[in-house]
Amino acid sequence: MYRAHFNNIAARIGRAIRIALIASTLAWPTLGAAQDSPVIKINAEAARSDIKITPLRGGVSMLEGSGGNIGVLVAPGEKFMVDAGIAISKDKLTKALASLSPDRVTNVVNTHWHWDHTDGNAWLHDAGAEIVAHPRTAQYVAQVERVDDWSYTFQPLTTSGQPRVLVKDRKQYAVGGEQVDVVAIPPAHTDGDLYVHFKNADVLFVGDTYWNGIYPFIDNEHGGSIDGMIRAADLSLKMAGSRTIVIPGHGPPATRADLEEYRTMLQTIRDNVAKLKKQGKNRDAVIAAKPSSQFDAKWGQFLIDPAFFTRLVYDGL
Structure with missing residues (x-):
């Protein structure tokens, strides 16, 4: 599903195998058995992948290799995280976090409920972190949830992994000398999305409301929609200045200009x-008309292919 997850395996086994992997996961809309789900493939890739640390600014870093992008602010005596990754990466993430500082993680903000952003909640909580999320995220991770587009049924997180600090509007943290703004946004990727802005460093984590350089997944089944994604991009643009580093849920760090291009595409x-x-026109006819064709060369070359993205847009209107 996500470009960063396959970088290591692509280097090891070459372009031909990478293309085969992509082809095997492009059929999300028609997947049948759970073992065919991209969730299984992404979990397996997380088990193989190393954690890559990219320093950003002001003590904030981005970690890749365990599901969605993870943010970490290092401050005296503590660390503050954005998203928890996949639990299978626990040992590798523990080492990566320790390499940033020996201090414990005090807070983890879930940008939304999807497993590649929340699955590590329990072990982080058990290590001393408070789990922070939107109320809808807390609801979803506490119960059985089905995502038909992924052909997968998610079981509830254990009690220790369920968020207890809920952000319905906004919440502000002082972490060392950094101001951290946690902002709830209207339904977009899901109906439980949060942004996290490290204000002094001017690094903005926008979760899966933005995928940099690839068509995004939209969880129509859990309150997301194309119109909501556009509104979220507008909100991001209001928050981002010319120097802001914008961190998508998936893909490399971006600029405000990159975000503007993404918004135009949407x-x-x-x-x-x-x-x-x-x-x-019915959905099949709309897909056949190729309404995304002018953007496909750049945005449609990974796991959300043009036909799948068109279907997500159609279903959400």
């Missing part, structure tokens, strides 16, 4: 699909 495809749908 709006154009949304309008193209809406026009065709208004004409009475």
